Amino acid sequence: MxxxxxxxTPARLVRSQDVHMVVVPGTEGxxxxxxxxxxxxxxxxxxxxxxxxxEGAAPEVIEVRGGFAEVSEAGLTILAEHVxx
Amino acid sequence: xxxxxxxxxxxxxxxxxxxxxxxxxxxxxxxxxxxQAAAEAARPYAARLTAVxxxxxxxxxxxxxxxxxxxxxxxxxxxxxxxxxxxxxxGGLNSNLVKAAKAKAQELQAAxxxxxxxxxxxxxxxxxxxxxxxxITGGFDTSTVKTPGFAEAEAIANELIGLFxxxxxxxxxxxxxxxxxxxxxxxxxxxxxPVPAPAEAGKGDAVVEYEPGExxxxxxxxxxxxxxxxxxxxxxxxxxxxxxxxxxxxxATRNAGELINKLTIQYNRSRQAAITTELIExxxxxxxx
Numbered sequence: 001m002x003x004x005x006x007x008x009t010p011a012r013l014v015r016s017q018d019v020h021m022v023v024v025p026g027t028e029g030x031x032x033x034x035x036x037x038x039x040x041x042x043x044x045x046x047x048x049x050x051x052x053x054x055e056g057a058a059p060e061v062i063e064v065r066g067g068f069a070e071v072s073e074a075g076l077t078i079l080a081e082h083v084x085x
Numbered sequence: 086x087x088x089x090x091x092x093x094x095x096x097x098x099x100x101x102x103x104x105x106x107x108x109x110x111x112x113x114x115x116x117x118x119x120x121q122a123a124a125e126a127a128r129p130y131a132a133r134l135t136a137v138x139x140x141x142x143x144x145x146x147x148x149x150x151x152x153x154x155x156x157x158x159x160x161x162x163x164x165x166x167x168x169x170x171x172x173x174x175x176g177g178l179n180s181n182l183v184k185a186a187k188a189k190a191q192e193l194q195a196a197x198x199x200x201x202x203x204x205x206x207x208x209x210x211x212x213x214x215x216x217x218x219x220x221i222t223g224g225f226d227t228s229t230v231k232t233p234g235f236a237e238a239e240a241i242a243n244e245l246i247g248l249f250x251x252x253x254x255x256x257x258x259x260x261x262x263x264x265x266x267x268x269x270x271x272x273x274x275x276x277x278x279p280v281p282a283p284a285e286a287g288k289g290d291a292v293v294e295y296e297p298g299e300x301x302x303x304x305x306x307x308x309x310x311x312x313x314x315x316x317x318x319x320x321x322x323x324x325x326x327x328x329x330x331x332x333x334x335x336x337a338t339r340n341a342g343e344l345i346n347k348l349t350i351q352y353n354r355s356r357q358a359a360i361t362t363e364l365i366e367x368x369x370x371x372x373x374x
Binding site for chain 1: 123126127129130131133134137234235238239292293294295296297301302305306309312313316
């Protein structure tokens, strides 16, 4: 029950870890990604990515600006141009 | 034959030059490590973006492709984006870049194309404007910030894309140094706009859903891709500059050392000669009495 989550900016690899769920602010609405999600690609709007490390745990919030998210068998990859904090 | 005092002055001046080159060498060595780490850290993003581009571009080929991918349809006006350094003291790096730019420009001109330049960094400006007066249409000054980052790459890319949308050129080439090692930096010419179609075709394994749509994503992706390419070029330039500078300053320090040795020998010989002459004079004087 783990989703491999990677958050990458042009300057560095911000996150690469196994998490329970990630909620991504897509251009056409937020979507949550769990393990085993169908292959999917979406642009994202400026907003907060919520990372749930475990089921029921309080989410960790990462502000991102500009980019897109890709879900494949390998997990979720978010390519963002800017990451706050 | 220079006098003793002159020799001493020269030795001192070479010594202080050596101190400067040695300091610059050590600074470059420290900065090189950082620049290399930055270039390393930027690789995952570029690799992922290229992979996504490749799978998308294969799907959205044809008439519906955005202009940044398909081009204007013409191949007449070429823009050369030359990435030079802002500071000197880095050996032949900048003159090699200028040489590569010149060769590309002459090749294009011989084929009957129009060539204009867009210069990033200070150092290429003088030689290129001497060679191709009036052809430099724009430039971007990176000397105002300490280490050019993504913000600068973004600004350059936006300006270039703006020029492209305004129909000022058909094809843009990027000329920048690729860092091989501290000894070798290779000037490289690649096509920047229209974005060259990635060689590897989409994997085409699973059916991927796109939101909003493939074309919209691609349209958003292309400027990002151009930005990333420019960012990569800036990072390579940074590493190349420090590497070239380190090598050049190492050579300069060694040459200064050799020169100091040579001058010291010359100084000691003339001193010895002066003493001998004085002694002979004294002895001759005593014998005459």
